[in-house]
Amino acid sequence: MSTALESPKITYVTLFADETIHPKYEAALKDFERKLGEHYPMYIGDREVLSKEGEFDHRSPIDTSIIVGRFQKGTRENLKEAIEEANKSFENWRSLPWEERVKILARAAELIDERKFEIAAAITYEVGKTRLEALAEAWEAIDAIKYFSRVMHENKGYVKKMGPGGPGEDCTLVCKPYGAWVVISPFNFPFMLANGMASGALITGNTIVMKPTSEAVLPGLMLYKIYRDAGIPPGVVNFVTGPGGNFEKEIVSNPKVAGVAFTGSRDVGMRLFHGFLSEQPYAKPVVMELGSKNPVIVTSRADIGKAVEGVVRAAFGYSGQKCSAASRVYVQRSVKDKFLKALTEKTKNIKVGDPRERETFMGPVINRRAVETFENAVSEVRREKGGNVLVGGKLLSDGSMSKGYYVEPTVISGLPSDHRLFKEELFVPLIVVDEFETLEEALKKANDTDYGLTAGIFSEDISEIRRFFDSIQFGVVYANRRGGATTGAWPGAQSFVAWKGSGATGRGVGGPHYLLNFLREQSQTVVVE
16 A cells, blocks of 8 residues: 555556556446445534435436436535534644644545545546546545645745844744635546645645535545545534535625635636625635636647647547646648648547447536537537538437437637637537637737636747747646647646636645645744843
């Protein structure tokens, strides 16, 4: 068994080549199938809680006849109780030496490693991820905790000698937690993004109420149980489920909420942000990541094969449903035809289907609403003068895909640069391609968005790469990344930091400053005569 401060046996880099994962993952799928349709409570303090409003079923996007689980329709009163428990538990948890909290989270990392195949099976069934994407998510969560632990050690628990400011002054800067946080996690990384926010809050001494999206409850519940099994006391971590509308008013107005950590859509995030700032008695921290409209620039000096592979992986990995997914590509005019020919051919060969099958590269989208978003976009392109569906554009309903939400990976060209499909995040496997004459033109087009999460360039000219890094207005930027032009940030390697309308703090999960989101400074001075 690995310890939390060691690298796991299999990393994201080696995952694709490791043959031992497949029989273990497939065994986990069979074990998980025996648990389909089970009933699950909420957890508040040391109690299992059932809602007076009953349960809701969550069905798999792989096959909507499959009920993954039955979860509680939590109420505003349930959330209020959970916030109260988190506040009651705060003093004891924050008073625990930071080294002890790190040890407990390190044990959580070990438990994730032990249960990674079970977690991956749940992710596949709940949100339709392929085995490699699902397993990578579990390993990323392990590495996030390891990295946070290292940051806590490097900063000595965020206690630093300062000054003196004057004669005889002994000055110390101490960072302290805020209190009880509400942590709201999305469907696309239901385990890792819940873990990134939750473990960041917990390791710094805060308490939490976890509220996963109703599209992906079970991975969050598994994470809750891992935290508890690792030794986090009841009340320090609480778990509620149900429609967001049941909870939103309580989140923004309850004065005992010290902070909100949210990953999800921009519309919901901004509504929470404005509500929380306006209804609380004073300004409190909000940590948010709100998606993006991520560009890729391909210049005439690019390796076209490398660029095509990087774009395909970034645009169609997990069906285009990553916050970091590439969704618009700007290609220099002189190589546009060559690039599009190669991109179209590679996209045609993508294996779409049941994500439980080993050979599948792209599984379903998450729900009927995503299918409708896809259909509406394709229909709009076909009505637009000059719009061209180069490949894809259809729903898939043959064989094993007949009961799920499957669409073709799609490449679009011929739209005007100011078309809404270059502006709006769709969260489906569809990319739009435009051309440019100069790098300055490409940078201007790439930056012409309210979003600012990830961006990529393909060029073998180092001066073009430097110009790109200097001018692009996005937080996570890559050059010549074959494995994913805009995707694949890893804890301790790439800080997943959002600029502009993609986020709120400018400090990214997986980077050295993220934990500061959950801490406030106190300057302590003792005058020694």
